[in-house]
Amino acid sequence: MNILLIEDEEKIARFVELELKHEGYSVTKSYDGREGLELALSGCYDLILLDVMLPHLNGLEVLRRLRRSSEVPVILLTARDAVMDKVSGLDAGADDYITKPFAIEELLARIRVALKKRAGTGTQPTHELEAAGVTLNEERHEVKCQEKPIELTNREFELLHALLKNKNIVMSREKLMDLVCGYDFAGETNVIDVYVRYLRSKIDDKFHIRLIQTVRGVGYVIRD
Numbered sequence: 001m002n003i004l005l006i007e008d009e010e011k012i013a014r015f016v017e018l019e020l021k022h023e024g025y026s027v028t029k030s031y032d033g034r035e036g037l038e039l040a041l042s043g044c045y046d047l048i049l050l051d052v053m054l055p056h057l058n059g060l061e062v063l064r065r066l067r068r069s070s071e072v073p074v075i076l077l078t079a080r081d082a083v084m085d086k087v088s089g090l091d092a093g094a095d096d097y098i099t100k101p102f103a104i105e106e107l108l109a110r111i112r113v114a115l116k117k118r119a120g121t122g123t124q125p126t127h128e129l130e131a132a133g134v135t136l137n138e139e140r141h142e143v144k145c146q147e148k149p150i151e152l153t154n155r156e157f158e159l160l161h162a163l164l165k166n167k168n169i170v171m172s173r174e175k176l177m178d179l180v181c182g183y184d185f186a187g188e189t190n191v192i193d194v195y196v197r198y199l200r201s202k203i204d205d206k207f208h209i210r211l212i213q214t215v216r217g218v219g220y221v222i223r224d
């Protein structure tokens, strides 16, 4: 998860950055409203922590401009008792706000809520993986070849997903087993060969393409 922190008070920014990194988030800092907006518009972030009082462009204006094209979750960092900021912030499209000074645990909790809420609304861009005319839509759990839908079992879908997600990377049978069957699956790795055969009969043979390639002695790969 990538978090963009737009906060001009360096001490607060550094403290928050450290705590977030400790929790496993990647953090990019910006001390300036205008630069912060540009970064936010890049679309590289899963969540934005946005201070209200900022040089060059205040946080509310950053938020308003950001909302014209982005639904990324935003949590405002407001000064104590700045009631107007909170109201205007929520009106401008903030997901939440937190009043400074705050306990880091509260911020972490609000981040988790905002990320979860956003993940559940389905407003994220659809994730479609593609190779050789085959598309896999992650949200709709749908596979098509040359625009025609293909019916796959769960395991077949998971295998195709693992290969497409790691396009151009040769995947060992063991690795594919972990991804498709789970780490605690105790079966033989040749079950992967069986699923590859099923996929080939449903896709390669039917549509006369060569999607899944065998890398002798190693495993399988889907190439561009």
Ligand code: CA
Pocket (backbone or CB within 6 Å): 007, 008, 009, 051, 052, 053, 054
């Ligand atoms: Ca500030």
